[in-house]
Amino acid sequence: MSQITVTPARKEKLADTVYGQILSEITSGKFTEGDKLPSEAELSLAFDVSRPVVREALLRLSTDGLVQSRRGIGTFVSTKPSTRLTELADAASLSSYVRSFEPRIVIEVEAARLAALRRSRAHLEAIRQTIDDLNEAIARGELGQFQDIAFHDAIAIAAGNEYFPALLRDLRRPVLETMNIGLELARERAPARRLRVVEEHTRIFNAISIEDSDSAASYMKYHLLQARAAILDAQHLEAGRLHAGRLKHDE
Known part of the structure; x- marks a missing residue:
């Protein structure tokens, strides 16, 4: 019987998914400007992904001006996008579009x-x-x-x-x-x-x-x-x- 070849999900795709999920939390109002996001460890556990994947997603969010990392303190929401943003495009795809x-x-x-x-x-x-x-x-x-x-x-x-x-x-x-x-x-x-x-x-x-x-x-x-x-x-x-x-x- 032939073996099934499993191709692992690419880190970039996982990071896009985490990016989109965090963005959805921000646009929904769960987190707003000035709010501190959960730690990398907490996000890793919540999304069931590795910390490097979370770190990459946070870096992209930071590059896009949506969050700001403060060394030794944490990551904070810095911009409130329109609540309609995730209605207009799949949240996981937005990272790719903005890039x-x-x-x-x-x-x-x-x-x-x-x-x-x-x-x-x-x-x-x-x-x-x-x-x-x-x-x-x-x-x-x-x-x-x-x-x-x-x-x-x-x-x-x-x-x-x-x-x-x-x-x-x-x-x-x-x-x-x-x-x-x-x-x-x-x-x-x-x-x-x-x-x-x-x-x-x-x-x-x-x-x-x-x-x-x-x-x-x-x-x-x-x-x-x-x-x-x-x-x-x-x-x-x-x-x-x-x-x-x-x-x-x-x-």
Whole structure:
């Protein structure tokens, strides 16, 4: 009789599961900002996983700004995400989706820097058109995620290296997932976040137009960090609402 081959669960998958379970406890209100989480040993016992798996999950939560570890004291909740976050995506998958911002930052920041140095008139027109398209989508009451993606693709193309758009295509699924989650969370406050995105896109475009590579890279990094914060921090959404109110008042 042949033996059954058992493939052990990967540590990364277990860490994603623990990440999601802790996140669910935070979004449900069981733990809120300032609360101390159970110790690594207690979490290990509760989730029936090894302490290294718990440690990896906590590290990811810390990287995402959701918890903060204090040496010799413990781990504390530092950010309260929207209660709707775990309704919009499987909690265990959120860790993977959010991690996609790390390679995006590496790829897109450099792409923006190179685009400022290598762009042609046609590239500038293509980038500018995506901003116009996003504005029109918002005016129609749409979320504009495809116009948003087109903006990032246009900059990757303007970088003058075919690997940049190819790498972004490889990240398309998590990019769409994170974008849809962020837009759904901001829907009730729309078009606040969308208007901020247009502003951020415009700053990046202007820097590329005047061949200011350092500013183009800086604005792109800021833009991506803002997008990540919009998913993980409920207060960020409120800040977006207030920002939009100030814009309207200034008009």
